[in-house]
Amino acid sequence: MKDIVIEGLWKSFGEKTVLHDFSAVLPAGTTTGLMAPSGAGKTTLLRILMGLESSDRGTILGLEGLRLSAVFQEDRLCENLNPVSNLRLVTPSLSRKEAEEALRAVGLTDCLKQPARELSGGMRRRVAILRALLADYDLLLLDEPFKGLDQETKETVMADTRRRCAGRTVLFVTHDQTELEAMGAVSRLTL
Amino acid sequence: MERRRTIRAWAVLFWLLLWQLGAMAIGQQIILVSPVRVLLRLTELAVTLDFWGAVGYSLVRITAGFLLGVTVGTLLAALSARFRRVEELIAPALLAIKSIPVASFIILALILFSSRNLAVLISFLIVLPVLYTNILGGIRAADRQLLEMARVFRIPAARRIRYVYLPQVIPYFRSACGSALGLCWKSGIAAEVIGMPDGSIGEQLQQAKIYLNTPDLFAWTLVIVVVSLAFEKAFLALLKWGERALERM
Numbered sequence: 001m002k003d004i005v006i007e008g009l010w011k012s013f014g015e016k017t018v019l020h021d022f023s024a025v026l027p028a029g030t031t032t033g034l035m036a037p038s039g040a041g042k043t044t045l046l047r048i049l050m051g052l053e054s055s056d057r058g059t060i061l062g063l064e065g066l067r068l069s070a071v072f073q074e075d076r077l078c079e080n081l082n083p084v085s086n087l088r089l090v091t092p093s094l095s096r097k098e099a100e101e102a103l104r105a106v107g108l109t110d111c112l113k114q115p116a117r118e119l120s121g122g123m124r125r126r127v128a129i130l131r132a133l134l135a136d137y138d139l140l141l142l143d144e145p146f147k148g149l150d151q152e153t154k155e156t157v158m159a160d161t162r163r164r165c166a167g168r169t170v171l172f173v174t175h176d177q178t179e180l181e182a183m184g185a186v187s188r189l190t191l
Numbered sequence: 192m193e194r195r196r197t198i199r200a201w202a203v204l205f206w207l208l209l210w211q212l213g214a215m216a217i218g219q220q221i222i223l224v225s226p227v228r229v230l231l232r233l234t235e236l237a238v239t240l241d242f243w244g245a246v247g248y249s250l251v252r253i254t255a256g257f258l259l260g261v262t263v264g265t266l267l268a269a270l271s272a273r274f275r276r277v278e279e280l281i282a283p284a285l286l287a288i289k290s291i292p293v294a295s296f297i298i299l300a301l302i303l304f305s306s307r308n309l310a311v312l313i314s315f316l317i318v319l320p321v322l323y324t325n326i327l328g329g330i331r332a333a334d335r336q337l338l339e340m341a342r343v344f345r346i347p348a349a350r351r352i353r354y355v356y357l358p359q360v361i362p363y364f365r366s367a368c369g370s371a372l373g374l375c376w377k378s379g380i381a382a383e384v385i386g387m388p389d390g391s392i393g394e395q396l397q398q399a400k401i402y403l404n405t406p407d408l409f410a411w412t413l414v415i416v417v418v419s420l421a422f423e424k425a426f427l428a429l430l431k432w433g434e435r436a437l438e439r440m
Contacts, residue, residue, distance in 0.1 A: 068344075
């Protein structure tokens with residue numbers, strides 16, 4: 001496992017520069033927290049790391065060949081598939097039983113056969129988080145993953161996420177200092 | 192939410208009664224035949240082998256044209272969505288198919304080929320642009336965020352098509368098939384009326400016209416309506432079953 005090194009990253013959309021000579025190191029096998037105000041370019045940075053946007057300038061080293069996993073700001077679930085199928089779509093090697101156990105661990109017990117379109121916002125969020133956590137990945141990108149969860153559910157899900165992320169390379173974007181602490185982010189970045 | 196049925200038995204009965212009263216008032220079967228007479232004629236026809244032969248003949252050919260149009264329209268839409276050059280290449284041809292009157296195609300086909308499979312060709316030409324346009328629209332309207340998700344997780348192309356694209360394109364496909372089914376029956380039968388292939392429903396309609404046989408004309412028209420509606424219902428039910436299968440993994 002190698003560190004991911006971001007050097008001198010620039011990104012503009014028209015006149016607006018969202019990433020301004022951003023440099024950082026994401027140490028391998030740890031969770032790195034990233035906090036910044038809205039509009040500071042957090043999601044743009046994640047999109048560049050995911051390969052969905054290209055930077056105007058700068059380099060990212062250590063990303064080549066890595067398998068990515070992500071929790072997007074939106075749930076991005078397949079609406080006609082149930083939670084188990086949404087997990088297995090991304091991770092076919094996951095057995096139905098394993099998927100059901102993981103879903104039960106975050107309080108999703110009686111909606112396992114319902115299509116995603118019928119789930120509440122909090123349920124959908126938990127499925128999206130588990131989809132990312134159970135995927136085979138080398139780098140996990142979390143973009144405000146716990147947004148919209150009630151406090152009790154958030155604590156359960158954060159504990160589950162922290163446990164599953166132990167020893168993995170994770171970039172965790174949040175607005176909430178307490179979330180950063182709960183996730184045990186070793187290094188912290190700002191934009 | 193259950194969709195409210197718009198076709199009510201009492202309304203159908205009202206129009207049938209009005210038709211019956213109109214026929215009785217005119218009193219000339221050659222101008223307006225009564226529904227009772229049509230039903231009687233239909234029961235006479237239904238016991239003959241030729242009747243079922245004609246129904247089978249037209250059903251097979253129009254269905255073949257429809258399925259061919261669905262298949263080719265879907266493949267071309269998928270290719271056009273993937274390769275812009277394909278879309279540019281077939282755009283003039285599709286515009287021509289949409290703009291040229293069906294009657295011109297029918298006459299051209301009769302000059303070039305025999306009338307035997309005329310309904311296949313005409314149904315195909317009617318269905319093709321409807322399916323192509325709708326499916327291409329469906330693919331283009333696919334949720335970009337979901338496609339990005341598939342890209343980040345490196346979901347293989349086959350699974351991406353099956354679980355990400357198909358559920359989003361199916362509503363467009365269903366809507367296109369609903370429109371195309373009605374159109375292909377109307378145009379297919381019109382082609383048969385002009386081309387008069389032996390043993391087809393179109394030939395029976397043409398015979399009814401030549402001999403001013405109004406009961407036959409109405410009876411065959413009723414047959415066309417019933418067969419096309421039954422085909423449409425069966426096809427859309429099959430599609431619904433397919434949609435449910437898509438939800439299983």
